[in-house]
Amino acid sequence: MYSDKVMDHFTNPRNVGEIPNADGVGEVGNARCGDIMKMWIKVENNVITDIKFKTFGCGAAIATSSMITELAIGKTVEEAEKITNQQVAEALEGLPPLKMHCSNLAAEALGAAIADYRSRTATTA
Numbered sequence: 636m637y638s639d640k641v642m643d644h645f646t647n648p649r650n651v652g653e654i655p656n657a658d659g660v661g662e663v664g665n666a667r668c669g670d671i672m673k674m675w676i677k678v679e680n681n682v683i684t685d686i687k688f689k690t691f692g693c694g695a696a697i698a699t700s701s702m703i704t705e706l707a708i709g710k711t712v713e714e715a716e717k718i719t720n721q722q723v724a725e726a727l728e729g730l731p732p733l734k735m736h737c738s739n740l741a742a743e744a745l746g747a748a749i750a751d752y753r754s755r756t757a758t759t760a
């Protein structure tokens with residue numbers, strides 16, 4: 636059912652944890668399988684230098700959140716914002732169609748963290 640890449644990220648997820656003094660935090664959830672995903676980002680000179688996440692959810696949700704951290708680190712805020720659920724699924728060498736909503740969640744969580752980062756910089760600037 637799952638690709639080796641999905642299993643790898645599920646059993647050995649990257650960048651798990653939280654960033655205490657993060658520049659942006661996003662939290663999203665879906666009712667479909669009860670996944671809850673929280674993501675912290677660190678931004679320096681408009682580049683995402685670090686991301687950590689905590690996901691309470693199904694294997695696909697954990698694998699996609701892990702994958703998106705690897706895709707987004709080192710990218711500018713604008714580039715990271717453009718990462719789609721499709722790109723995450725492709726990087727994981729495919730997800731079962733039933734689990735595509737979980738990859739939506741990863742892109743949404745990152746988007747929410749970026750929105751939070753923007754609102755913070757807007758108020759302090």
Ligand SMILES: [Zn+2]
Pocket residue numbers: 668669670692693694695696734736737
């Ligand atoms: Zn799920």
